[in-house]
């Protein structure tokens with residue numbers, strides 16, 4: 271299978287925060303891989319911007335080191351890195367000052383797509399947006415790319431959106447949720463809306479429940495002070511899990527176009543029922559053999575922030591009335607694994623009798639590791655001795671199905687940056703989506719704060735607190751195993 275490579279138009283991409291962690295780990299290596307694949311056209315340039323004083327050559331060395339460390343080892347023709355580095359330059363710029371802006375303006379060209387990546391703390395977004403206008407860098411067609419977090423709650427998200435709206439139209443604002451750039455997440459839409467097989471069954475009549483799990487093995491690490499103000503709800507559920515929920519639950523959009531898709535996602539968020547607090551389990555990892563506890567990590571022995579959350583939600587609409595959606599995410603769990611599992615109902619009648627046991631079709635969509643899908647199908651257990659049933663997976667690993675081409679599949683950041691250059695907002699969050707997501711999460715957070723809720727401690731390397739298992743057991747269901 272040969273993947274088609276569609277080059278984008280030549281562009282000027284300014285990375286504010288070009289010396290930061292995200293730029294070095296994701297953005298710059300991602301751009302290099304696109305260059306290496308031939309998708310970044312001649313005449314494009316990348317300009318790093320931050321306060322640190324660096325010459326162009328010193329910045330190129332930083333970029334070269336980042337590509338060596340985080341580039342993913344993709345084989346490129348000899349000389350490719352040198353050619354890529356020639357497209358890179360650096361301007362010392364302060365988002366809060368006036369230095370560097372005139373020089374940056376001098377680098378912009380008229381006939382190219384202009385994009386500004388805000389890879390800096392959200393507190394600087396307003397300053398950058400204002401200066402891009404004041405110094406004449408922003409054109410009506412320029413794009414800005416923003417990293418999460420988009421606010422801390424509904425009020426701050428609204429304030430941020432309002433600040434940006436003073437300087438840019440919504441069509442110019444690209445809010446990144448890198449989960450939407452993952453190959454499997456987009457495949458979710460292809461599977462749902464490109465096949466006849468699933469969509470007729472994709473509703474409360476046939477689906478027993480849906481599980482979404484995003485499990486990490488790492489703790490909060492060096493992000494402790496940020497994470498402790500945020501927690502799993504704000505850091506993961508309000509954005510990543512919510513986006514996955516939307517794609518699983520939304521109605522088919524009329525077209526695969528940005529606002530058609532985003533309108534449908536918004537309807538899902540708005541149809542989410544408030545969650546009963548009995549249906550939320552919050553956890554915090556304790557100390558283990560290979561690491562300190564959450565409270566030690568964040569250096570607050572009384573912290574009540576959750577590093578794990580499990581919850582049961584309902585969507586009030588015709589398609590999903592009565593079907594529970596179980597969401598779960600956490601740190602220091604037994605495996606790094608993300609998956610969505612659609613668990614179908616039992617067949618209405620078993621012709622094989624009670625001895626055949628209970629069998630259910632499960633469509634599991636793996637986001638990581640080993641992106642792919644599995645469909646559990648019930649068959650006869652091979653061999654003599656009557657009709658015994660067994661569930662076997664029809665397993666489609668994209669790496670196996672697509673062969674070496676799968677190696678070339680761009681990672682989420684690569685794909686999303688190219689979409690920014692193309693001007694395609696389908697995989698980016700609209701302001702009203704972000705606000706609707708906060709409007710749903712805010713009362714839950716306020717609820718546990720008012721109750722002085724203390725998260726349950728769980729063992730690192732486990733599947734989370736016992737109460738999370740009980741959340742399912744009470745309903746006669748169980749979580750799928752968290753396994754890599």
Ligand code: NAP
Pocket residue numbers: 286287288289290291292293319320321322363364365366388389390391392394417418419
């Ligand atoms: P970081 O490592 O702390 O880098 C911040 C960058 O901003 C540095 O390049 C810094 O360079 C620059 N900066 C700080 N103050 C500035 C100012 N006044 N004017 C111009 N530049 C300034 O942070 P990061 O991890 O890269 O994160 C960047 C953004 O992405 C944050 O909003 C973060 O929440 C988000 N994010 C990061 C990740 C990740 O994996 N790292 C993942 C998701 C979202 P100087 O000090 O030289 O100015």
